[in-house]
Amino acid sequence: MDKDLNWREFIITRAIKASGYSAIVFVALIFIFLLREGLPTLGEVDLSTLFSVRWYPIEDYFGILPLITGSLIVTLGAALVAIPFGIGTAVYISEIAPRAVREVLKPLVELLGGLPSVVLGFLGILVLSPWLRTTFDLPTGLTAFTGSLLLAAIAVPTIVSVAEDALDTVPRSYREAAWAIGATHWQTIWRVTLPAARSGVMTGIMLGIGRAIGETMAVMMVTGNAPVMAIRPGSLFEPARTMTATIAAEMGEVASGSVHYHTLFFIGIVLFLISLAVNVAASSVIFRSKKRSERILS
Amino acid sequence: MNRHLSQRLGFSLLTLIAIITVVPIISVIVYIFLQGSPAISREFLLAVPRSGMREGGIFPAIIGTFYLTIGTAIFSVPLGIAAAIYLSEYAPDNAWTRIIRLAIINLAGIPSVVYGLFGLGLFVLFLKFGTSILAASLTLSIMTLPVIISTSEEALRAVPQSFRTVSVSLGATRWQTIRRIVLPQGLPGILTGVILGLERAAGETAPILFTGAAFFLPRLPGSIFDATMALPYHLFVISTQVPEMPIQIQYGTALVLLIFVLGMNLIATVIRSRARARRQW
Numbered sequence: 001m002d003k004d005l006n007w008r009e010f011i012i013t014r015a016i017k018a019s020g021y022s023a024i025v026f027v028a029l030i031f032i033f034l035l036r037e038g039l040p041t042l043g044e045v046d047l048s049t050l051f052s053v054r055w056y057p058i059e060d061y062f063g064i065l066p067l068i069t070g071s072l073i074v075t076l077g078a079a080l081v082a083i084p085f086g087i088g089t090a091v092y093i094s095e096i097a098p099r100a101v102r103e104v105l106k107p108l109v110e111l112l113g114g115l116p117s118v119v120l121g122f123l124g125i126l127v128l129s130p131w132l133r134t135t136f137d138l139p140t141g142l143t144a145f146t147g148s149l150l151l152a153a154i155a156v157p158t159i160v161s162v163a164e165d166a167l168d169t170v171p172r173s174y175r176e177a178a179w180a181i182g183a184t185h186w187q188t189i190w191r192v193t194l195p196a197a198r199s200g201v202m203t204g205i206m207l208g209i210g211r212a213i214g215e216t217m218a219v220m221m222v223t224g225n226a227p228v229m230a231i232r233p234g235s236l237f238e239p240a241r242t243m244t245a246t247i248a249a250e251m252g253e254v255a256s257g258s259v260h261y262h263t264l265f266f267i268g269i270v271l272f273l274i275s276l277a278v279n280v281a282a283s284s285v286i287f288r289s290k291k292r293s294e295r296i297l298s
Numbered sequence: 299m300n301r302h303l304s305q306r307l308g309f310s311l312l313t314l315i316a317i318i319t320v321v322p323i324i325s326v327i328v329y330i331f332l333q334g335s336p337a338i339s340r341e342f343l344l345a346v347p348r349s350g351m352r353e354g355g356i357f358p359a360i361i362g363t364f365y366l367t368i369g370t371a372i373f374s375v376p377l378g379i380a381a382a383i384y385l386s387e388y389a390p391d392n393a394w395t396r397i398i399r400l401a402i403i404n405l406a407g408i409p410s411v412v413y414g415l416f417g418l419g420l421f422v423l424f425l426k427f428g429t430s431i432l433a434a435s436l437t438l439s440i441m442t443l444p445v446i447i448s449t450s451e452e453a454l455r456a457v458p459q460s461f462r463t464v465s466v467s468l469g470a471t472r473w474q475t476i477r478r479i480v481l482p483q484g485l486p487g488i489l490t491g492v493i494l495g496l497e498r499a500a501g502e503t504a505p506i507l508f509t510g511a512a513f514f515l516p517r518l519p520g521s522i523f524d525a526t527m528a529l530p531y532h533l534f535v536i537s538t539q540v541p542e543m544p545i546q547i548q549y550g551t552a553l554v555l556l557i558f559v560l561g562m563n564l565i566a567t568v569i570r571s572r573a574r575a576r577r578q579w
Contacts, residue, residue, distance in 0.1 A: 016381075016388060022377060023447065029420065034419070112323045118503045118533050125538070127329075184305045214411070216409065248414070
């Protein structure tokens with residue numbers, strides 16, 4: 001019986017260890033399959049065409065610059081809205097709100113993070129974009145800015161929850177020391193608590209913006225999907241088209257193995273690398289700050 | 299400026315920001331409930347769509363989302379919990395473990411549409427599953443995995459170390475300790491994480507666009523190799539692709555999807571708060 005137990009224990013331990021390593025396998029698999037389907041583009045489309053300003057696949061124009069600028073301007077707009085509101089809400093929840101309000105606000109913001117993006121896009125079409133069109137007197141309500149507002153709603157929960165965690169872990173003694181030398185609550189928040197939580201707040205911002213760049217459905221439904229170069233400030237109030245929306249809208253209609261198909265996978269590689277860069281940067285901030293706190297404690 | 303005055307102004311500003319953030323969340327939910335509830339009827343929930351989806355019900359989409367959620371759970375729950383057990387109970391503090399953690403963070407950050415591309419490349423074309431419930435469930439599983447792993451690991455780590463020490467000192471092996479002591483104690487936290495992960499999978503559209511979602515399929519899928527309708531994709535289709543779609547059916551579909559997702563969220567919240575109330579450590 002003892003021997004039987006040893007065998008079971010051995011097999012189970014191996015299986016658990018293999019599962020532990022599965023995350024690495026999946027990241028590698030995803031990258032390999034994106035490369036496999038996307039790299040042929042480089043042989044089929046001239047680099048000068050690929051990095052040109054015209055995306056019109058039916059006539060073999062595969063310029064991805066309009067899509068990249070489209071993603072950038074929509075994300076930039078989202079960041080301008082989401083950063084102040086995300087940090088403001090996090091500070092309010094962590095530092096100012098009475099306990100009862102806090103217990104209600106936190107789950108509510110988490111709930112926003114769980115709303116399917118297609119529901120936000122749906123309301124974006126029916127409610128937000130007509131309202132924007134009449135309020136700002138625009139020719140169409142389906143603009144990059146409409147997408148930015150929805151993306152902000154998607155980024156805010158991430159920013160709030162990570163930043164709030166970071167503010168929460170600032171030791172109470174920091175605040176007490178500030179109060180003891182006569183600082184007001186408000187001065188303590190700005191001069192002591194927020195700077196002490198800086199790296200966590202930065203991580204939250206990066207992860208929130210990372211989510212915004214990768215978001216697909218809501219953006220595709222409300223930005224009007226015009227592949228134009230979005231490089232002027234005014235472009236924010238005109239239709240635009242993001243990389244994610246292009247993949248989602250066109251992949252269903254291309255023949256697998258065609259140039260268009262390979263190019264859509266190539267855009268997928270670009271998105272993968274962007275999210276990789278954002279997440280490695282965000283987690284290196286976490287690791288660095290952890291080391292600093294360990295130094296201080298030792 | 300008087301510093302107490304600036305404090306009062308600053309606090310008012312932050313309160314205002316919090317209000318502007320929260321009010322839209324509540325209004326979105328209330329608005330969809332108000333607009334969508336007139337559409338809900340026995341026929342709407344239990345009939346197939348007719349007249350190019352402009353009449354009838356959304357039964358195949360409801361069942362499809364149910365199947366996809368179950369399919370996602372079958373693959374991601376055992377794998378995710380096992381990975382969490384490894385990270386919490388076995389993993390040494392070395393470079394490989396740091397790489398695993400980095401991989402999990404990256405999996406969590408990969409855009410959902412890129413998961414769709416990956417699922418198309420690997421499951422639909424390379425493994426020849428076709429656009430099917432199987433391919434879509436596998437794609438959603440990998441997307442859900444990082445959520446399940448990180449929340450489950452947190453739940454397992456919260457179990458006090460002394461529980462393990464006592465169990466091992468009584469002669470239990472490491473696996474017996476995990477199975478009899480650590481897992482049961484961490485179960486509520488694991489369940490919460492699993493449900494929150496599946497909630498995300500149920501509401502996603504982009505990963506299933508090219509791996510298993512059917513535009514219009516007025517019957518139930520017969521096997522895991524069939525494509526299926528799904529609530530989020532159906533909402534996308536009827537709100538952007540079908541001209542002259544009755545507005546009430548659109549809001550009704552959005553409401554059913556919202557109830558599906560919020561219902562799961564509510565279950566997770568209840569499990570979490572009940573476990574917290576009962577916890578003895």
